[in-house]
Amino acid sequence: MxxxxxxxxxxxxxxxxxxxxxxxxxxxxxxxxxxxxxxxxxxxxxxxxxxxxxxxxxxxxxxxxxxxxxxxxxxxxxxxxxxxxxxxxxxxxxxxxxxxxxxxxxxxxxxxxxxxxxxxxxxxxxxxxxxxxxxxxxxxxxxxxxIDNAFCLARDKACVRAGLSALVGAAALGVKAEQVYAIPPKLGGLPLLGAGLVKRYHKQNAKVIGYLPETLVEHEQALKAGVDELLTNHAHLMRDLSTKRG
The missing domain is CATH 3.20.20.190 (Phosphatidylinositol (PI) phosphodiesterase)
Structure with a gap:
């Protein structure tokens, strides 16, 4: 979920x-x-x-x-x-x-x-x-x-390193276990978030946040990819997509 x-x-x-x-x-x-x-x-x-x-x-x-x-x-x-x-x-x-x-x-x-x-x-x-x-x-x-036990999400540069290593099939080099990484829906105008990429993070016991999808299609793409979390400016789409999936 x-x-x-x-x-x-x-x-x-x-x-x-x-x-x-x-x-x-x-x-x-x-x-x-x-x-x-x-x-x-x-x-x-x-x-x-x-x-x-x-x-x-x-x-x-x-x-x-x-x-x-x-x-x-x-x-x-x-x-x-x-x-x-x-x-x-x-x-x-x-x-x-x-x-x-x-x-x-x-x-x-x-x-x-x-x-x-x-x-x-x-x-x-x-x-x-x-x-x-x-x-x-x-x-x-x-x-x-x-703050004791403060959990810090992966910083921007760490997200880039993790993403590049995952894209080339070497997630173990850049993805840390128990960390949470942000991935945008596109890179250079091309779709980025896919189930295969997310699975590479999960294989390293890391989690993925779908980072600020803009369109309905991009939200659906992130959900289909299996992201753990979805950070969105379009709150109404949660209701709309939940109704659609239901």
Whole structure:
């Protein structure tokens, strides 16, 4: 059974990484959410993908230049406020998460997560509910020292190495056991995700995330290939494909 993961929530009627986007994804049946973590000027963790706010609001300021109070006053393009990590934890403690810790503020973000570890409830959530996507090996080491048993997904370069080795039939050289790798639906415009490729990862006791398919055909391709997880911007397709398969 493939686990579906909502990438920044469902954004048809909501701005990404907001409570509305996540609630809409949950309503469609998702129980696994992916989001992005950055740190404000005064040390609060906020859910935001880009370093600046221009894509999701009328503001052009960078997130780390503003305080939480200043960010709370900003309305995003569809009228919602930004969501902060303490709010995210409170709302979605019953779900599973992928936390993408952005590299330009990763050290500060991890230090703030360390404060959360002092709360037994938050510690349990970060240990049992969260997996982490890091973009630099030093940050991966930092988060694993901070959070016991922190699981970090394979970084981008590791995914490329694993993919190349699997494609040429030498998966043992690049695919590590117990790791989770992202594979896009296409490479150079050609279909990439296939059952044979995924089986090479599984033979090494690794797992595969189908990474951001865009079309219905690409989603079906990933499911047919046998991916373990599917990270998608198109949350409604989970319902549509489940109905179709049923």
């Amino acid at each position: 493939t686990t579906w993961i909502s990438h920044r929530g469902y954004t048809k009627n909501a701005t990404e990484n907001t409570a509305k986007a996540f609630e809409d994804a949950i309503e469609l049946g998702f129980d696994h959410l992916e989001t992005d973590l950055r740190t404000t000027r005064d040390g609060h963790i906020v859910l935001c993908h880009d370093p600046e706010l221009s894509r999701i609001s009328a503001q052009t300021t960078t997130v780390n230049q503003l305080t939480r109070k200043e960010l709370e006053a900003i309305k995003l393009i569809k009228g919602e406020p930004l969501l902060f990590f303490d709010e995210f934890i409170e709302r979605y403690s019953h779900l599973n998460w992928i936390l993408d810790i952005k590299p330009d503020s990763a050290e500060q973000t991890i230090r703030q997560l360390e404060h959360w570890m002092r709360d037994p409830k938050a510690e349990a959530l970060l240990t049992n509910r969260a997996r982490f996507l890091m973009w630099h090996p030093d940050h991966e080491v930092q988060v694993q020292r901070t």
